Amino acid sequence: MAHGAPTRAAGDVRGPGAARARDRRVRVPASAAHATAAAARDAHGQRRDGRDDPHHAHGDAAAGAAAANVLPESASAIVNLRVAIGERLDDAVDDIRRLVGPDVEVEVLTGGDPAPISPASGPGWEALVAALASSHPGVLPAPYGMLGATDGRHFTGIGPVYRFFPFELSNAELGGLHAIDESIRVSSYLRGLRFYEELLRRL
Incomplete structure (x- = not known):
């Protein structure tokens, strides 16, 4: 990443x-x-x-x-x-x-190397795929490169880290990230919470 x-x-x-x-x-x-x-x-x-x-x-x-x-x-x-x-x-x-x-x-003031690439296989990946199928039927996960740094980089020594965001955002919501009045729709928020519930059941 x-x-x-x-x-x-x-x-x-x-x-x-x-x-x-x-x-x-x-x-x-x-x-x-x-x-x-x-x-x-x-x-x-x-x-x-x-x-x-x-x-x-x-x-x-x-x-x-x-x-x-x-x-x-x-x-x-x-x-x-x-x-x-x-x-x-x-x-x-x-x-x-x-x-x-x-x-x-x-x-150099602060920073570090990119985090390792997370594998698209294994127990963690399979749990993510299964949880997504339950909370977002018909949506398939696809690997991509994340430009931002997250706290997940501190846990890469334990195992694979998936920086997955289960909230559907409109273009306007994407443009409002880290801005004044940042927000998402309630329906998208609740659907994202359901994903996390399904994921925790599988871990």
Whole structure:
């Protein structure tokens, strides 16, 4: 499963009337990797260096000058990253360093490698499939890559972890996740609860 984390880039800009970058530092929070900044992509979102990039990155916060007509003494940016399945955080951080160049210091703030891929077989999987057939007749489970990090990553040493979400969401409900007035329909909520009831009976 994919893993996510923020990346901070900070740098000093000094010089009499000139914006000369110095001692710039980029802090890259670890749970994400492959920092691909907007500057490294063209208008179509493709990497300018021609390399394939399976990861996802976007800017979360940036800070610099106090006003538009003031040269900043320092600048910083935080980039949230996602490490692709099968990739490692260390490789992603190395890629970030290559993209930003040798004059920028990259520091991992927090994060880790993607969680192991959960098998589509075995007792846990069979219990999930049976519970879904009872709560959502006609719906078949299908493996997919989850971009977000969950607490399930802390339990992968015990056995397979399935980040399964048994609630049907409309496009509007999906767009409201982690937003003001986040909500789902009562019918979808109750149907999801039934799935968990059926799953617990089978464990």
